Amino acid sequence: MDIKAAIKQLKQGQVSPLYLCYGTEKYQIQEFIALLEEQVVDREQRDFSLAAFDLAETPIEAVVEEAETLPFLVERKLIVVRDSALFTAAAKEGGKVEHRVEALLDYMNNPAEHSVIVFVVHHEKLDERKKIVKAIKTAGTVLSFAPLGGNELTQWVVREVEKRGSRIGRDAAEALIAACGVQMSALSVEVDKLCLYAGANGMIDTAAVDQLVARTTEQNVFAMVEHIAGLKLERALGIFYELLKQREEPIKIAALIARQFRIMLQVKDLARQSYSQQQIASQLGLHPYAVKIAGEQARKFEQARLKQILADLAQLDYQMKSGGIDKVLGLELFLLKLGTA
Structure with missing residues (x-):
């Protein structure tokens, strides 16, 4: 079953006795559990309606025992079980807690209606x-919570803004992702701030995003490479000088630039082999949105050019670390050469 279908069933009052939520998108999992709480947990008797366990510290038999025990003062209870490595290949043998998995298997054959x-x-x-x-x-x-694709993440930002009573265009939504990154929990915090600034039915534009959302070093470098790819050298240098004012180490900046160009080369190579965006993201361990942007950037460079840039960055790294060139001057000259090539 997909997530949308599961949410629809929940809102219709159809609750499964057992859920397994897996994936790397923790924010979406938290949202789904919050929706489960709305449907199952009695707010006035929350202490009797909600239980939480960590399998790193508690044996699975204790969870089964809790599920089989009749609830007190409420009709149903929700039991949230974290660190559920029992379901993955990462489960460690000989851990500090031994789990009798047979107890859970027996329970699954006849799950309690009250839990x-x-x-x-x-x-x-x-x-x-x-x-x-x-x-x-x-x-x-069983529900899979994978990172949203590029377009899906942009649409999610637009919906979250609308939920809060404000409005945002696609350009501003993409600017927010570019500034904040792809983690939904961090994006949600920035959306709250922007909506508070815009007010009821207010419009959030790219100027508001630039004014209110602080970029991380990684996102600043990402924007710098984007400007270089778009032949906007003045803007790229502006970000570079701002990073220096923030006392960022030039060697670190160079390493982050190299990482982005390496991703561009890898994405370009895999795309030529007919890999989909999701497949590339899985292969490289990246968020689909990062793959989407890297692909757009990579189209502006020939493969041979990307390889040459990486070779130049390797040489620059050696010179900076060996004292062969002033670190700031060396990186500045590299950016000037890159922007005019």
């Missing part, structure tokens, strides 16, 4: 070979 268990697994994949994974797919609902 809802949600297992949280912060891993990209489950171990499909495990009996327990096959069992929960039969007895409950």
